[in-house]
Amino acid sequence: MPRLQRKSNGKVPSVLASFYAQWRVRCGVVPVLREDSDSPPERLLQTIWQHQRLLRDQLNTLDGQPIRILHPGFRSVEGGPDFRDAIVQVGDGPLEAGDVEVDLRSSGWHAHGHDRNPAFQNVILHVVWESERPAPGTPLTLNVRQALDAPLGELSLWLGGEAAQTLPEELRGECCAPLRAVPPPQLLNLLHQAAHVRLQSKASQFQARARRVGWEQALWEGLFRALGYKHNVWPMQRLAELRPRWHTPPTQLLAVQARLFGISALLPADLTRAQTGADHYVRRVWDQWWRERDQFSDCILPRALWRLHGSRPANHPQRRVALASRWSLDGDLASKLQRWCAREVPDSALAPSLLEALQVEPDDFWSWHCTFRSPRLKKAQPLLGGTRVTDLAVNVVLPWLWIRAVEGKNAAMQRTLERRYFSWPPAEDNSVLRLARQRLLGTTSPKALPGAAAQQGLIQMVRDFCDHSNSICDRCKLPDLVRDWTAFKPTGSSK
Numbered sequence: 001m002p003r004l005q006r007k008s009n010g011k012v013p014s015v016l017a018s019f020y021a022q023w024r025v026r027c028g029v030v031p032v033l034r035e036d037s038d039s040p041p042e043r044l045l046q047t048i049w050q051h052q053r054l055l056r057d058q059l060n061t062l063d064g065q066p067i068r069i070l071h072p073g074f075r076s077v078e079g080g081p082d083f084r085d086a087i088v089q090v091g092d093g094p095l096e097a098g099d100v101e102v103d104l105r106s107s108g109w110h111a112h113g114h115d116r117n118p119a120f121q122n123v124i125l126h127v128v129w130e131s132e133r134p135a136p137g138t139p140l141t142l143n144v145r146q147a148l149d150a151p152l153g154e155l156s157l158w159l160g161g162e163a164a165q166t167l168p169e170e171l172r173g174e175c176c177a178p179l180r181a182v183p184p185p186q187l188l189n190l191l192h193q194a195a196h197v198r199l200q201s202k203a204s205q206f207q208a209r210a211r212r213v214g215w216e217q218a219l220w221e222g223l224f225r226a227l228g229y230k231h232n233v234w235p236m237q238r239l240a241e242l243r244p245r246w247h248t249p250p251t252q253l254l255a256v257q258a259r260l261f262g263i264s265a266l267l268p269a270d271l272t273r274a275q276t277g278a279d280h281y282v283r284r285v286w287d288q289w290w291r292e293r294d295q296f297s298d299c300i301l302p303r304a305l306w307r308l309h310g311s312r313p314a315n316h317p318q319r320r321v322a323l324a325s326r327w328s329l330d331g332d333l334a335s336k337l338q339r340w341c342a343r344e345v346p347d348s349a350l351a352p353s354l355l356e357a358l359q360v361e362p363d364d365f366w367s368w369h370c371t372f373r374s375p376r377l378k379k380a381q382p383l384l385g386g387t388r389v390t391d392l393a394v395n396v397v398l399p400w401l402w403i404r405a406v407e408g409k410n411a412a413m414q415r416t417l418e419r420r421y422f423s424w425p426p427a428e429d430n431s432v433l434r435l436a437r438q439r440l441l442g443t444t445s446p447k448a449l450p451g452a453a454a455q456q457g458l459i460q461m462v463r464d465f466c467d468h469s470n471s472i473c474d475r476c477k478l479p480d481l482v483r484d485w486t487a488f489k490p491t492g493s494s495k
């Protein structure tokens with residue numbers, strides 16, 4: 001674990017508390033901005049938009065209309081508008097799908113020639129930092145300057161390192177040789193310092209959200225987001241934001257499932273006619289949903305918001321929503337996590353003990369099906385699998401508990417959580433880790449990353465350095481930083 005200076009004033013510890021954190025600032029990976037006078041770099045503004053670090057329930061366009069962002073769009077790396085396929089709703093109007101262009105100034109629309117470029121004809125929203133009176137022909141404009149969910153300086157430190165482009169299809173990078181020369185204990189120390197930056201970043205997001213909606217709602221939003229995996233984060237986020245509407249404990253499981261499936265628009269419109277068990281369940285959910293549908297008609301998500309193909313059947317959004325419904329029925333999840341945090345847990349039992357705390361009762365339908373239409377499984381499967389629990393731990397549970405410990409000035413709890421974070425077993429391998437291991441560490445072996453924190457540290461380095469360079473590592477400072485560090489620091493030094 002890295003040696004870090006800690007403040008006990010209830011705030012996230014200083015961002016310059018570790019040498020890795022200092023590297024980020026020194027190299028300009030993250031800009032240090034003054035709240036009053038600086039404009040964010042356009043890339044940071046795009047990242048703020050991508051991560052929706054906004055007061056999402058208070059957004060108004062320049063002409064004074066309330067606007068809801070149902071999906072910020074997918075970041076485009078192929079030229080043209082910055083984000084593709086966003087979905088927004090202006091006032092009580094219909095949902096609109098289209099592109100989003102992010103510029104520092106509203107005048108950029110004409111100055112950059114977007115008005116004459118056919119590639120921009122599908123832009124439905126111009127997101128800006130400074131706005132003048134919109135010129136004729138400018139799309140609907142949203143000024144986000146007054147709508148950030150945290151101070152600009154804070155956002156720049158935590159989001160500045162996030163990806164601005166997809167990872168290039170390249171294997172070994174310029175940093176590979178110097179990193180391979182680092183002795184394993186020192187390399188692990190470097191990865192852990194980067195992992196600590198990542199923990200702080202996720203924790204600060206919970207802290208900012210909790211200021212607006214409270215700790216428990218912030219936790220629910222984090223959990224739902226994590227259940228969205230890569231492609232359905234935003235509909236799951238929206239479903240969680242609507243929780244105050246649909247959550248009225250105590251209630252029946254079928255009622256919760258009907259509301260969640262109904263509001264999410266994941267309920268099939270017709271029966272299979274071939275699987276009586278599935279048809280029976282769908283009918284029961286529909287019977288329940290019909291009774292309540294009208295009172296939720298204003299918040300039903302468009303089905304097109306979901307990406308339903310390309311994920312493993314066990315990760316299908318319908319099954320994830322079923323898990324969320326079980327958690328919601330429990331209603332005591334936050335207390336369970338706090339009790340798990342207060343318990344003595346040996347390192348070898350970290351993942352199983354959290355799985356036990358988060359696991360739900362077997363479900364008559366969903367323990368046996370991946371989707372409404374999939375055939376019945378031969379063997380019942382738990383709604384939460386062992387592999388998923390590590391993602392929930394490093395992305396949601398540990399950051400949420402950790403920042404609560406920081407705010408509560410509970411140094412012992414903070415240390416316990418950090419120990420758990422750095423002792424957590426590795427998560428399931430994925431394509432980001434596979435490529436990063438080859439590019440940065442020159443190995444295909446998952447054993448190069450012995451725990452979840454090492455994986456998180458490597459991902460943070462990819463976000464901070466690879467994503468700001470290119471496939472030929474143009475101007476990446478990491479190779480020199482590593483060379484200088486190993487030249488001047490004795491083996492095993494943590495600073």
Ligand code: SF4
Nearest residue numbers: 173175466469473476
């Ligand atoms: S961009 Fe930088 S961190 Fe990424 S592989 Fe190249 S040298 Fe390494």
